[in-house]
Amino acid sequence: MSTDDRSTDEPRTSEDSADLRELARRRVEQKRGFWLHLAIYIAINGLLIAIWSWTGAPFFWPVIPLVLWGVGVLANAWSAFVERPVTDERIQREINRMRR
Numbered sequence: 713m714s715t716d717d718r719s720t721d722e723p724r725t726s727e728d729s730a731d732l733r734e735l736a737r738r739r740v741e742q743k744r745g746f747w748l749h750l751a752i753y754i755a756i757n758g759l760l761i762a763i764w765s766w767t768g769a770p771f772f773w774p775v776i777p778l779v780l781w782g783v784g785v786l787a788n789a790w791s792a793f794v795e796r797p798v799t800d801e802r803i804q805r806e807i808n809r810m811r812r
Contacts, residue, residue, distance in 0.1 A: 746792040753785050
């Protein structure tokens with residue numbers, strides 16, 4: 713552990729608070745963007761399924777955009793809800809692993 717690491721008892725500085733606020737703002741925007749992406753995905757693919765059913769085509773061709781676009785929606789969900797930002801602590805852990 714380096715000497716410049718702060719203990720958990722020390723109060724956060726205004727710079728830390730600003731960084732945390734910016735990170736929170738970006739995460740909120742990512743989540744809002746995901747929900748918009750999901751709504752558009754459902755609406756467009758619902759329309760494609762309706763077109764397929766009205767035309768009576770034997771092959772269920774909407775499966776192609778459903779699957780391909782679905783991969784993008786899943787990646788967006790991962791980014792918005794699961795992925796965590798890279799922190800100084802994670803960088804330091806990786807440096808320590810590399811030195812072993």
